[in-house]
Amino acid sequence: MRRAVNYSLSMRFKNFKHHCHEHYQKLGADSARQTPHENIKMDDWLRLCDHFESPQFKRQSTANKRSKSMQTYAHTTGGKLCSQRMYEMEKAKHAATHPEEENSSDQPSDVVEQEEPKEMKVYAATHKRTDGSWVDVQPQHNYEMQRMYVEALEKGNRLFGAEILAMVLNKAPTYINKQNPTSVKEKELEERLENSLPEGEKQRQEF
Known part of the structure; x- marks a missing residue:
């Protein structure tokens, strides 16, 4: 309080x-x-x-x-660092799931829920308004591309840049390829997505 x-x-x-x-x-x-x-x-x-x-x-x-x-699109963090926002979100989540720290160590849960990486949660939280709408189209596209890429890796698959762009933009893959015959943007997208992955996801991809 x-x-x-x-x-x-x-x-x-x-x-x-x-x-x-x-x-x-x-x-x-x-x-x-x-x-x-x-x-x-x-x-x-x-x-x-x-x-x-x-x-x-x-x-x-x-x-x-x-x-x-230098900002290319708006966000909702103000002057607060994303690392601070991440810490606050993790603390709030822990407080919600362990209101009185009851049975947190005595009875470990056998169910492991699959959650999206916390970095992606912070990205969404810092680029959405209070009503849940995105502040800009570009952050929404970035988030959707990251989410699809991570989900594909978790399932043992790999989505390539053209496939992700096709799903995010609701375009057929052939449309993406026609717009980008040299596939330079596709390679840049894949590199950007891989660099934005949490370290654990990168290691899982390597194995």
Whole structure:
């Protein structure tokens, strides 16, 4: 409960600070100092202006803008690292399946459920809106291609790039081949998929 409250408060402060910075940028340094953002005392506002003008904040702001400009499509993680999101998802899953840590060690389960790699779960979670819809078509295609590739490996099969593209795009394989007679994109797709696989899946493929 305390952690949820702290997280909610930190997000509210983060959003408020963002609006304050927008207000500061809109007016400019000199004018902004004389016109504080609403619902903030002058002394607190001046300290916040000092923060916005500090070299450390400017470096971080520049780095964030550069990182955002390199994104090819949107995601929903904000400034949070995917590794942190993965940790939070794993912890939430453990809490849901072991609410009181009852019988977690005394009675091991004989049933091993086959689940998709956690990296793919994080990818889906960080590229979907709260209503479950994808933020962009490209992340959805990437996820579908990875999912099909992993499922094929688990069944002892192997799907090639053209086959995966055909299923994701709902096109016949012949259409894909006609669009790509040299199969360069297919090879690039296979390499990208293999590089994105979790280490355990790569080792299974080698065997």
